Amino acid sequence: MTEGAVPLISARGISKSFAGVEVLRDVDLDLMRGEIHALLGENGAGKSTFAKILAGVHRPTRGSLALNGQPVEIADPRAAQKLGITLIHQEPISFPDLSVAENLVLGRAEDGWWSSVPWSEMTREARKYMDLLGVRIDVTKPMRGLSIADQQMVEIARALVSDSRLIIMDEPTAPLTPKEVETLFGIARRLRDEGRTIIFISHRLEEVRAICDRVTIFRDGNKISTETIDKVSDADIIRLMIGRPLKEYMHKLNTSIGEVALEVQGLTLPGVFNDISFSVRRGEIVGLGGLVGAGRTDVARAIFGVAPAESGTVKVHGKAV
Structure with missing residues (x-):
């Protein structure tokens, strides 16, 4: 990251309320090109809500967003996709009865390319993106026949088809084996090195430390701090997440196990x-x-x-x- 560089995404004063309850308050955050940026916090801290605002799933109650220094409004997921923003869910969303290739080319639905392309060209295009990720997946196979890990790879490939510059991964490792996690991390690092930005939402500090460049901590709907990962300890991260040292948070309960x-x-x-x-x-x-x-x-x-x-x-x- 270059000092003084224009952020890929700038969020200023982002707030969100549901049914009169404010769940996100005045969040300011810059996301730079070519970084893997973790969002951390307890359940309900606001990290996923913020990510979904960037992805067009939710609209902010107030606040502004800028892309490459230019003001933007992200009204819905389609608008986010046009701006090059993709959200990859923990359990990928797809058309299960369509093939991998068909699911991939739907990433180009906006230009109408997929509606008239021959099957042979569709599969060739799909294989090209699988090759870019370095994964071996049969692109003629229905999505429902893939493992969760392979479905995630297809989602990432679809982000590349859409030429996404910001890829949001919401707890992507939760259903994966350690080997699958390493494969995912290798791909994430490669995408970062190509200049893409990745938001990584997780509760696993060891994974955040292994892959992320910076970390932003949320607590009770507020952005508490943004830190370079090698400048902050796990104990500091936990303290920022819960508002006090871990030893004050943990306490032993005297309970009896019954029948x-x-x-x-x-x-x-x-x-x-x-x-x-x-x-x-x-x-x-x-x-x-x-x-x-x-x-x-x-x-x-x-x-x-x-x-x-x-x-x-x-x-x-x-x-x-």
């Missing part, structure tokens, strides 16, 4: 999850972990009765339900 409150035995829904068994005691917190698609939500829905399992039992305080 079994929930018991799950052999819960099975073929093709979704198989032979799930666990128990939860009174006064206990039990987490269900796994990647997207591993069955966590399906098990919870089955226990709740929204989508019952084919076999197995669920007991609450010893009684089958």
